[in-house]
Amino acid sequence: MLSSSCLLVFFFVVVFRQILNEIVSDTFTKRVTGFLVGNTICGWVTVVYARVYLNPNSGVTS
Secondary structure (H helix, E strand, O other), rough: OOHHHHHHHHHHHHEEEEHHHOOOHHHHHHHHHHHHHHHHHHHHHHHOOOOOOHHHHHHOOO
């Protein structure tokens, strides 16, 4: 479950960054946007992982 989720997130990030590269041509903007998007996705995945796996009584099923 976890490995497939990581693979899905990785695939999404790769595709999303390709789209960003097509849309955003400025290198600085591309770096900043990629940094923010990467941190947002990583933070979201971490929160979801913590809520689902570290709190089994929360009623959330994976």
